[in-house]
Amino acid sequence: MRTLPLAANAYLLDTPQGSLLVDTGIPWESRKLLRLLALTQPAAVLLTHHHLDHVGGAWVLWQKYRMPVYAHPLDIPYISGIRRRPPFPPVPWLGDRIANSAAPVPEEAITPVEEGSDVMGWKVVHLPGHTAGQIGLLKDRVLIAADALRVGAKGPHVPIPMVNADTAQAKRTVGKIAGFEVREIYVGHGPKTTLEAVIDLARRLGVIARSAS
Template structure:
């Protein structure tokens, strides 16, 4: 059965936050950056989700996951992403070639308490959506599939010149990321893909255009895009703000 617009709503907070509604409950997918924490708090109060699923632990997708945990929600993620969400590792691949800055940015983000984390495993049903493993960008990246829609996270990014992989420097394993993209293309018919409405992203400049462009010609992708250029090309400041959101209670 196709997914209706009322059942899937996307809200850009740098990366998209997805609001998924089924007869089984309400699921939030990703949180956007911690810079969007006040807006994410409002979303938690208005949407009243039953759980949060994080596609991967990068701070543009999981920056406010701690707020969901603080509100009493379970935070679902692939077990390979748990160490980063807990703050046990800080292997952030951006800015490219500056691992020290990446570690600093990672450490600046509040983390998810272990008591809130739950495993989301490939093939698992989460409130009516199937968990799909999409490794490469990170080892434990996951997406969700249901009723002719695939939420692909950073397995593929879209821009004005086509759909393609993130830059190799931003992928944990670029060869695996390419293999994942090919697997999705083979196993997911065109009607199961949704076209991205994503603005050009500096991170996407070095992906292999060939595979992505072919998919773009034949299919429609739903990815983590949808943010306007003013957000995609803005440098985000984490310091000071992160200490404010650490102190702010969830009401």
Template sequence: MQEDMHDGSDYHRIPATSIRSGTGEEVAKDLYCRTIQIVNIAFIGRPGGAYVLVDAGMPGSAAEIRSAAEERFGKESRPEAIVLTHGHFDHVGGLIELVREWDVPVYAHPAELPYLTGRQSYPEPDTTVEGGLVAKLSALFPHEPVDLGTRVQPLPEGGEVPFLPEFRWLHTPGHTPGHVSFYRERDRALVAGDAFITVRQDELYKVLVQKPEVCGPPRYLTTDWKAARESVARLAALRPETAITGHGRPLSGIELAEGLERLNREFESLAVPDYGRYV
């Protein structure tokens, strides 16, 4: 029941933002990226029509997500479903409130369900990992699970994405055990979550100014670097034309191709930290 849902007990607003916060970018007629503070959500669907929401932003962001949805799809619009790349606090921050208001199903990988049904907490952020100031401040980030109860369902086993017949989900673990990305072959459009990102997320200045740079997953929350490396290789092999990532601006064309190829080729030196609890 809806009344049983609740956020993690350590959930709170995070006073961090970037110059892109509150802005949106249409990367295809039916693919739209919106930045909420320092994280991205995606809307898949043509303006004014049916759509699916990918991820649910930072804690306290539900009102902004609703406003962005109404701006693009019409007053009192609601998605067919919410699909999650993973369950970290900055991707499910507005989820409980949105599910209560919209009354829509939520889908995630089966390995992510313990973190979305209150049964298991994520490992604590690694403040000791090689990186900049954001890594050092990551102890302030929530890591306890939200509890969606029966409102969250596993993604279909065959790779189908509910309500998005052209998209497939791909298991891209490493950042979390059940991390997924969403891919459409027709135009090689990718919603990558945090499997790789396009900003150096552990360095405060780059987070604030959103300097584009194809990077591995955020270091302070990534616990399986072998799996993360394999996930990047899998996505690079798709040769995506456009990518929306969980952090940083969308990239396309040669900028994306060269950046992702370099990350795949030099993953150990570019992405894997020299030291840290999970290395």
């Protein structure tokens, strides 16, 4: 696995079918993204959720390579431009313009994937809350959790309510992750974390029993 240093972490996964790119940064990083991929043409792209800092380079890559693009059905309307994202920051006009500045990927170019789907040997897991259709990938005790968690100096935490579609659901998703048998957890913002740290967070959030192991 190779981490691409964009506004939000993108991950390049080696598979027998070729390289799978997870997320694509913000729109104005597209040239940087293409430079980072100069020696590796992705066979496919998976978008963990519809936010600007994760889908910004998807259209450029699709235009250049016409590779498959995978996303959850609940987030596809935002990625394809059928629905507008909520304003961010929550400022009239400006917030809407910024949140929706990514060029849409045509709906017919996006393959829907849901909980349990296989994408080039990785299992899709649904991690809702940050967005309704946020997904991650799981394989060999490694989880790519996108923005279901952020990791800072004090360890993993839930994104702030302002950026979540449903913070209560985001907290329940932490409890779901705490039940996975994983060794390493990679996130959209920050370094990787551990299952033990996520279990501790889940206990503090009250989404698993404090006596759980």
